[in-house]
Amino acid sequence: MTINTWYHVACVYDMITQTQSVWLNGVLDGSSSATAYQDASGTTTIGAIYNSSSTVCFNGRIDQVRYESIAKTASEILNDATLYVYYSFDSSSLIDNGPNGINGTSFGNVTFTAGVVNEAARFSSGPYLYYTYSPFYFLGINNHPFSISLWVQPMKNYTESTLVFVHKLSGWCVHFLVINSTGSLKACLWNGGNVILSGPILPLNSWTHIGYTYSAINGIQLYINGTLYSTTGSITFSASGVPMNIILGSDKGFTYCAPGYGSSFTGTMDEFYLYSRELSASEIQTLSNP
The missing domain is CATH 2.60.120.200 (Jelly Rolls)
Structure with a gap:
């Protein structure tokens, strides 16, 4: 990624195919196999990697954060991004x-x-x-x-x-x-x-x-x-x-x-x-x- 440039980032988990994927500006950037998240609840942190001993913060700007409880298609992600x-x-x-x-x-x-x-x-x-x-x-x-x-x-x-x-x-x-x-x-x-x-x-x-x-x-x-x-x-x-x-x-x-x-x-x-x-x-x- 280039400094001082906006990017659209999307992360998708598909429970049916058990795959996770990352999309950059509407284009698939990488994917891998992944089992489903097993816990009944958890905490979502935006702008930092957090654990009990340390916090690593993101240095930049974030906008339009959204969670949706579906696995979006490639065309839906491209539409969101562009x-x-x-x-x-x-x-x-x-x-x-x-x-x-x-x-x-x-x-x-x-x-x-x-x-x-x-x-x-x-x-x-x-x-x-x-x-x-x-x-x-x-x-x-x-x-x-x-x-x-x-x-x-x-x-x-x-x-x-x-x-x-x-x-x-x-x-x-x-x-x-x-x-x-x-x-x-x-x-x-x-x-x-x-x-x-x-x-x-x-x-x-x-x-x-x-x-x-x-x-x-x-x-x-x-x-x-x-x-x-x-x-x-x-x-x-x-x-x-x-x-x-x-x-x-x-x-x-x-x-x-x-x-x-x-x-x-x-x-x-x-x-x-x-x-x-x-x-x-x-x-x-x-x-x-x-």
Whole structure:
């Protein structure tokens, strides 16, 4: 492990197969045979190795500790490790339905209406979803892979409007997904200069599924309704070096940020996912068919 780097660690014991395994960032790191724990009770200690004669403490940070009384599958562990936020917008809520509990905050009157799956969030050229802190550490790391998946329904007319805006509190900022004045979708990034990948014109008053994946090897890959639409090929991602914030539905007035246009979105958004890895084409296809 590298100092000052976050890792997701999972330990699984399967009583049926009598195996124990350790997973690092959703990938199996090691496994061995093990008999079941026999005692009727015991003490769980977090952050230290403890016995009656000495204590060895962990020097670092620990977050999101969870015990579950099941043997999770490989896909469940990968999801826990890499699904960073998921907003279904159901029950008229900005609650994070993913594993991390990173709930959104609304500025202005974000309303809710019928969506692709149950309810969706409606943005009326002003309201937006944001956070009171900067929870997205991996978006501040050079060349770190990520993926975005969401449904959008632009309404009213075509104007420059922001779907997904990524920024730090001052300085670095990029409109990751933005619509230009003719209705054309753009997927953007920063590598020391603007990286702009063109998508289709999004139809008004109709739902479109957007998938945006990034890795240093494949660059940006833009999917429309589950099908690969365009790609940049291999590119670097020059990140800010600090944890980042996200705004959905606006750029909060920072229209000058890359690629140089944005502003508030008028329309509806549903089923927003953000992953800290590059999703495969088949995974994007699955998300486009809820």
